[in-house]
Amino acid sequence: MKFTGTDAYVATEDLTVGVNAAITLERPLLVKGEPGTGKTELAHQVARALDMPLLEWHIKSTTKAQQGLYEYDAVSRLRDSQLGDERVNDVCNYIKKGKLWQAFEAPKRALLLIDEIDKADIEFPNDLLQELDKMEFNVYETGETIRATHRPVVIITSNNEKELPDAFLRRCFFHYIRFPEMETLRAIVKTHFPDIKDRLLTTALTQFYEIRDTQGLKKKPSTSEVLDWLKLLLADDLSPEDLAKDSKDALPKLHGALLKNEQDVALFERLAFLARGQR
Structure with a gap:
């Protein structure tokens, strides 16, 4: 057994x-x-x-x-x-x-x-x-x-x-x-969405880990939340370019699946404001 x-x-x-x-x-x-x-x-x-x-x-x-x-x-x-x-x-x-x-x-x-x-x-x-x-x-x-x-x-x-x-x-x-590393999380995603395109998955997971690693985040998004987020990305037929576009100037696409409190949303809004000020 x-x-x-x-x-x-x-x-x-x-x-x-x-x-x-x-x-x-x-x-x-x-x-x-x-x-x-x-x-x-x-x-x-x-x-x-x-x-x-x-x-x-x-x-x-x-x-x-x-x-x-x-x-x-x-x-x-x-x-x-x-x-x-x-x-x-x-x-x-x-x-x-x-x-x-x-x-x-x-x-x-x-x-x-x-x-x-x-x-x-x-x-x-x-x-x-x-x-x-x-x-x-x-x-x-x-x-x-x-x-x-x-x-x-x-x-x-x-x-x-x-x-x-x-x-x-x-x-x-x-x-x-422990929270899975990139390759393990990629394998987990593939079990749920076997037809997801590699470019979209790589772009999405890269952005996801950047969100998790953001200093000051009150609640880090989990495995279940990234699966929800990817399901929404696939439902809206978003491309890797859609995720990357204006990534420094706005909240993540469909961020409600990843950020679950107003403090974390405000954190990303402040980071976006600072990014615009540095241009």
């Missing part, structure tokens, strides 16, 4: 090593990187390549670790008891299985994605330590122990918004997805 990338996902050598090492060690793979660098998509492509069912647990600021195991609806049970509903005699009717439970009882080895774990409370990762380590948990309302039939592959993503506890990090295999 080895992951080598797919026809829709260009995986660098160090990324494939990280994925396969985590699978071999039977440890969660903790993936960090800039937003838009393909962390979530990695889980989709690993599941596809290894023919695994994918279970996605998208974390929010209000998410609790217990929700990944199960939730007991005591309010509904109380209401049904007041109405004389016979369902109250079986507590299982009021237990909702979480994503970990579903992964544990999957008929074949599954891939569990815990997406953007850093959005949750700081105690959230610690609350999952034993369950991810031992691959079992107790259901206190029924007295049963749920154990993984097949140990799932676990991929955890983080945008680095907050530090994760050391005890949690110790149990993970870590990989940081």
Whole structure:
């Protein structure tokens, strides 16, 4: 069972090593990187390549670790008891299985994605330590122990918004997805737009990296944003000359796909003004 990338996902050598090492060690793979660098998509492509069912647990600021195991609806049970509903005699009717439970009882080895774990409370990762380590948990309302039939592959993503506890990090295999270099990004683009002309792609990517390298930029455009930008360029049938024309005097063509806040737009407007003043 080895992951080598797919026809829709260009995986660098160090990324494939990280994925396969985590699978071999039977440890969660903790993936960090800039937003838009393909962390979530990695889980989709690993599941596809290894023919695994994918279970996605998208974390929010209000998410609790217990929700990944199960939730007991005591309010509904109380209401049904007041109405004389016979369902109250079986507590299982009021237990909702979480994503970990579903992964544990999957008929074949599954891939569990815990997406953007850093959005949750700081105690959230610690609350999952034993369950991810031992691959079992107790259901206190029924007295049963749920154990993984097949140990799932676990991929955890983080945008680095907050530090994760050391005890949690110790149990993970870590990989940081660096922003791709020009040739890797070119290969990524080709998987999405195989018919794009080389001259247009070279011109667009050169301009894109110049934008990313601009000093003072508040939010650097990501891989997903350059793909959106190129899709617009192709839809408008723009040429390399259209991109290069007046490049020192104006914002990038269709800049709304790349610049996502007013501070960065204002930065490029100031740079354009300074460029005109130097002529």
